């Protein structure tokens with residue numbers, strides 16, 4: 344059989360200029376990859392030198408994937424400070440270089456250029472403020488901020504004093520915020536008066552006020568002034584950042600941290616239960632974030648790099664803040680949205696700041712693609728060199744548009760597959776090394792051994808042209824270490840179904856050329872606009888409403904969002920379906936979780952398809968949501984097969 348690559352169909356090799364410039368070309372990739380697998384200690388021992396250590400490590404990897412005793416340690420006897428790596432070590436050579444370009448929501452407001460020297464000062468002041476509020480090494484600090492430079496100061500300040508930050512995306516509701524503050528027993532919440540986004544303002548401080556009603560009384564709140572909007576002030580609990588920053592000292596000594604001390608906790612959705620706190624540690628995480636940032640995007644000194652994510656997600660942690668700053672890069676931080684004031688905003692910002700590497704999500708590309716090419720074409724994008732996507736599979740139409748219209752056919756597209764859990768990219772084409780295929784994550788990064796397993800037997804499927812569940816054979820430095828406060832859940836989620844492997848939760852296909860294609864989640868996690876959502880979370884929000892007896896939530900294909908949220912709702916006996924109730928439930932879910940969890944479709948379901956033992960058959964619900972009634976499979980094991988007919992008959996939007 345001839346392969347796609349042999350036929351030359353839909354394969355996009357890098358141009359000569361890209362190859363010549365690239366840190367890694369095809370040859371180097373092959374050699375380095377082989378070396379990374381053959382002797383991973385030697386490989387990662389060398390890569391560890393990318394960052395500065397206070398006390399150098401003598402051991403590299405110490406990992407057990409054995410269920411019951413999973414332990415992941417990298418550079419375990421080394422000590423370092425992450426903020427010193429992102430700041431202090433650059434001061435001599437690049438104190439006056441811009442570290443962060445901040446582009447505000449309103450294009451008529453001035454952008455800020457924050458130098459490494461300034462970022463160092465600001466971080467130190469924030470660190471001193473936190474210390475004055477009683478934050479000590481190992482304490483948790485929740486950050487609930489808009490995309491403003493203070494979010495970076497706060498992250499780096501925590502890292503500086505050894506506090507563990509947990510960022511909560513500013514789009515989450517007070518309830519979700521409270522759950523996370525309580526989940527990690529945070530001492531301080533850092534927030535802002537308001538978050539401007541797309542010309543609208545979210546009242547962050549009042550959300551925080553509402554959340555803090557449901558936390559310990561001792562939790563303090565540090566408030567950054569962003570808009571100057573009115574806020575309620577609780578004296579003794581609330582601290583004024585801007586006022587304190589005037590007094591705070593410009594220097595704070597970086598704490599000496601062990602490589603395996605936690606750097607941050609980031610809550611993410613799973614297939615069951617409430618979100619879990621993914622824990623990343625300092626040494627290995629930073630090595631991996633720095634290395635992938637440099638190589639995946641082919642970042643070179645002096646480049647301007649822009650990742651459009653929010654720091655509330657792992658992408659913002661690794662690829663707005665830690666990776667770029669560890670590399671002494673200029674990283675752009677954008678407060679706004681792609682379509683404000685109009686659909687040209689991304690490209691205006693690229694032109695204005697002469698962006699070289701641009702990293703965004705397919706959902707944004709799909710939305711912008713629909714607005715027409717003129718929004719892109721009127722901007723000068725000649726500085727763009729590498730384009731990246733992340734968060735969900737990219738469909739070929741969006742890929743081609745990105746390649747042709749945005750990249751002018753000159754820029755490699757790195758389709759980076761990774762997860763909150765992985766800390767950094769695990770699979771991606773590299774700009775100068777791989778011929779890209781639209782929609783394929785292509786090749787593993789150095790040190791990563793992907794395996795395709797048979798979902799039932801758990802046996803590795805070898806060879807090419809195969810499909811199954813995606814696991815990773817061995818560890819890498821950026822891997823999560825545990826679930827905060829629940830190591831058992833960590834082992835159960837990632838190491839129990841397929842023993843001896845890290846289970847990703849994704850399905851994948853290895854094509855005839857040996858290139859990887861992510862086929863989507865194999866669990867009850869859905870991906871809405873690149874945001875990860877547990878269907879169980881939406882269900883539990885729905886059943887918390889007094890009118891709802893039962894709910895089942897599945898994903899369905901959505902043109903812009905990738906996946907939409909489809910809810911089947913069974914009402915209490917005394918309640919009748921109505922448009923008002925439908926609206927009420929939508930608002931309810933938004934308040935329980937946040938706008939990102941807003942149901943796209945709610946279908947009234949007099950009954951749900953269950954097995955005789957009472958298990959909801961989601962497979963059938965997914966098919967109905969997908970409008971694919973022909974392949975419902977065997978329904979004979981259902982307790983009451985007639986409910987399926989009713990659901991089909993009354994499918995929402997039919």
Ligand code: WT7
Nearest residue numbers: 658733734735736758759760761762763861875
């Ligand atoms: C899930 C992880 C990684 C940072 C943002 C999302 C899906 C991620 C891709 C990609 C296809 C992708 C997977 C993964 N995903 N990147 N390039 N192609 N699918 O992080 O919220 O932890 O979600 O996003 O399903 O498991 P996350």
